[in-house]
Amino acid sequence: MQKRIMFFLALCILLVACSPSADPSPTSSPTETPTPLATPIAEPTEIPTPAFSSNPYTDGMIARRNGDYARALAAFQLTLNSNPPQDPSTSSGQSLQQEAQYRLGEAYWLNNDDTRAIANLVAYVQAHPNGAHIPEARYLLADAYRAKKDYANALEQLRIYRGLSQTLIGDTDATMADVLVLAGDTPGALAQYDRALQDTTLSNGARINVLLRIADVHQGRGEPGLAAPRYDAALALATDARTRADLLKRAGDAYAAANKSELAIARWLDALKYPEHNAAYQSLVNLINRGATVDDFQRGVIDFYAGAMDAALAAFQRELKTDSSRAGEIHYWIARTHAGKGAYSSAIGAYDTIIKSFPKDKRVADAYLGKAAAYAAIGKIDDAVAVYKKFVAALPDDALADDALWRAAILLDRAKRYGEAADLYEDVQSKYPARERAPEALFWAGFSHYIGKDYKTASARWQTLTKEYPKSSFNARALFWLGKTAQTRGLATDAKNYWTQAAVLNAGYYSWRASELLKPTKPNPIYDLARYAMNNDAERAELEKWLVAWSKGDSKVAATLDAATRNDLNFRRGAELLRLDRTVEARREFATLIAEKQDDPRALYALALYFRDNNLFSLSLECAEKLARLATTAGAPPAPRALMTLRYPAYYADLVVAEAQKNQVDPLIYFALIRQESSFNPWVTSSADARGLGQIMPATGKGIAQALGVKNYTLDQLYLPFVSVRFGMWYFAQDLKTFQEPIYALAAYNAGAGRIKNWQRADLDLAVEEIDISETALYVRIVYANWKQYQALYVR
Structure with a gap:
């Protein structure tokens, strides 16, 4: 799996290592002569010897890509x-x-077998001193020695690597400083960090990272007065709110520890400008503990975002007594705070105060919406709807008026009061026909009538949508349901006509579903690995010819990167990081490069191939998607198959097809699932901590490991493709067996099997529309559309 590289050593490790109270294990002094390079050891007998093809080296590279290091x-x-x-x-x-x-x-x-890594890398270095992999061998040796706490040899290998490669000078200097910290040489580490900062090619993010490490070393040495200016220097480079708030809080803490109270208070006060972040709350606590004067309104907002609702309420009420000039704003925050505490009746009263006492205040619209939401939260749907309607009557031209009607309609819809919901959806469109919600409102008005079996009115609403909003994303959806309605009414010819119109729009899920209803297909899983091959010279030539036809440039398109791209700093840094197996960091550099080239179709094409060939599959897919969008904007003819396979790739086919066959699943639906879950990036982690290609949650992964009898399972194994595909395929297959329907299995994969019984309907299309978790409904539609696109490309 991805090794934890020294460049990103945790700050807590640095603090412990450089603290005067720390008692590190005895190590070689970094100033001593490094110990001799280790002698290679014999190959261990526990390495498995599975069957290989006639080219075991290629098999090994595939296993390496798959994270199956024992096989590699x-x-x-x-x-x-x-x-x-x-x-x-x-x-x-x-x-x-x-x-x-x-x-x-x-x-x-x-x-993570550092002893054997050292032995074999040393063997390579000694046998091939001019070998092509010498730089990265030196770097990996350094990391392995660091892991073994042989810091002298780690530093020596880094020194050699630094002399061999000039691309990551600053990064390497900072890494050497990290090792010096671990070795207990903090003066040397500080000097080395400063040397790293002399590299003008370091990005602001990397520079901030180094400055933080310097500051933490000073803190560990009991030198907060020297740490504080480093935080200030990092602050000058930071642009995002979270980082700035954190740096201001850290700087304030350091100045306070150095007995520079005025500077500390100034930094903490500045941190309050970012109230949504925890550093602002921590700074507020520091200021209060020091008796500093803090504006009560600002204090209340910060307490609110920190979840300290009682403190927030008290602060707002104090402010209300002393500053009547912004009473409307203060009442608004009082109301939000009551709602945050679950005191909805009090929230309603506070919102009412704004509506009645401050009718011209800028927060009046928010007060109406908040009051209605509070009623809804305590189950008073009619009161909530009445408030939304009063808002529209009082402020019909407000930018949120259509949103108020929309929210009211949603409440009635969820309460299964479909006729009333339809009336309000129709009001959204009739009163605000030019606003963004209008076509969506028409769709749901029609759907509410459909649920109520008023098929004639439902059809009328959807016909209005298709005529008045032909470019809307809801157009294909309306045509599809016009077809369903016609089918229900026994109008087979009309149904076929509507579905044909929906299908030719090529607009995702509803176009594919229309095609399926026009010509039902029976899934026929293909387990022949050769069918998933993506490299085809003839198809690539066709793609290049297509690209020449509409893009600016020479009459020939290069499949390789041009000199300008290869000389780009982000490319050079990314390529070097990739060579060092620092894949996650390499991706960041390449992402910046893609942003730079996003309007250059030829560069995107070459980058897509480069990333594909270097196993950075999600970046290749991103380039292909951007290229497709440029082609659409330019009015290019339909894209050839080679571009479509870059957009809908069959990466990890050796794993997916084998596991699919084992579990009797169509490989194509799992490719479609991976495309949506991770874009084929094995290292991705979601905000919910789902991991790997199949985005498996930690608890789910543990349960799957137990079910499959996997020994010595660890959470990080979810990042290994061969584990992720095995686990994800098995998990999906269980839902497929349970529900006997791919759409329900997809919904279960996303939201959990326990919810499916609430969504199952006799009409599968109706079930999809009534999934009441918007993320899951969208997920099902996207993955289903992906699946059908995969079938169109690979079932030939």
């Missing part, structure tokens, strides 16, 4: 044992033997 180790060792010829035959220009020897050491490092 066996493959590379087998390659070495076979004494391959010395003729250069790899992309690096090395002999296959040299390549396998390096990859063996790298695989041990990836597998």
Whole structure:
């Protein structure tokens, strides 16, 4: 799995390492002569020896990509044992033997076996001093020595690497400083960090990171007065609110520890400008504890965002007594605070005060919406709807008036009062026909009538939508349901006509569903791996010809990166980080590069191929998607298959197809699922802590491991493709067996199987519309559309 690189050592480790009270384990002094390079050890007998093809090296590289490092180790060792010829035959220009020897050491490092990684990387360095992988071998050796607490050798290897590669000078200097901290040489570390800052190519983010590490070393040394200016220096580079608030709070704390109270208070007061972030609340606490004067209104807002509702309410009430000039705003926050405490009756009273006593205040619209929401929260739907209607009557031209009607309609819809809901949806469109919600309101008005079996009126609303809003994203949806309604009414010809119109729009889920109803297909899973191959020279040539036809440039399109792109700093940094197996950091550099090239179709094409060939599949997909959007904007002809396979790729096919066959699942639906879950990025982590290709939650992963009898399972294994695909496929297959319907299985994968019984209907299309979790409803539609697109591309 992805090794934890020294560049991102946790700050807590740095603090402990440099603290005067810390008692680190005895280590080699970094000023001593490094110990001799280790002698390679014999290959361990516990390495498995599975069956391989006639090209075990290629098998090993595939296993490496899949995160199956035990298999990779066996493959590379087998390659070495076979004494391959010395003729250069790899992309690096090395002999296959040299390549396998390096990859063996790298695989041990990836597998966190630092002792064997050192032995095998040393063997490579000694046998091939001019080998193509010498720089990265030195770097990996440094990390392995660091993990073994052999800091002298770690520093020596980093020094050698620094002399071999000039791209990451500042990063390497900072990494050397990290090792010096671990070794207990904080003066040397501080000097090395400052040396890192001399690298003018460091991004602001990297520079902030280094400054924070310097500050933390000073803090650990009991030098807060020296730490504070470093936080200030980082602050000058920071642009996002969260980082600025955190740096201001840290700087204030450091100045306070250095007995520079005025500076401390000034920094904490500045942190209050970012009330939504926890650092603002911590700064507020510090200010109050020091008796500093803080505006009560500002104090209340910060307490509110920190969840300290009682303190917030008290602050707002104090402010109300002393400053009547913004009474409306204060009452608004009092109302929000009551609602935050669950005291909805008090919230309603506070909102009412704004509406009645301050009718011209800027918060009146928010007060109406808040009051209605409070009524809804305590189950008083009619009162809530009445407030929304009063808002529209009082302020018909307000920017939120249509939203008020929309919210009222939603409440009635959820209460299954479909006729009343339809009336309000219709009001949204009739009163505000030019606003963004108008076509969506018409759709749901029609749907409410459909649920009430008033098919004629439902059809009328959807016909209005298609005529008045032909470019709306709801157009295909309306046409699809016009077809369903016609079918229900026994008008087969009309149904076919509407579905045909929906299908030709090529507008995602509803176009695909229309096609399915026009010509039902029976899933026929294909487990022939050859059918999922993506590289085809003829198709690539067709793509390049298509690109020439509408993009600016020469009459020939290059499939390789041009000199300008290769010389771009972000590309050079990304490529070097990738070479060092620092994939997550490399992605950040490449993401910046993609943003720079987002309007250049030829560059995007070359980047898509480069990222694909270097296993950065999500970046390749992103480039392909951007290229497709540029083509649409330019009015280009339909994209050829080669671009479509870059947009809907079959990466990890060896894993997906095998696990799909084992679980009797269509591989294509799981490709569609991965595309939505992770965009084929195995290292992605969601805000909810879902991980890997299949975005499996930690608790779910643990349960799957137990069900499958996986021994020695750890949470981080979810980042390994061969684990993620196995777990995710099995999990999806269980839902597919339970519900016997792919759409329900997809909904269960996203929201949990326990919710499906509430959504199941005799009419599958009706079930999709009535999924009451918007994220899940959207997820089902996207993955289903992906699946159908995959079928169109790969079932030939």
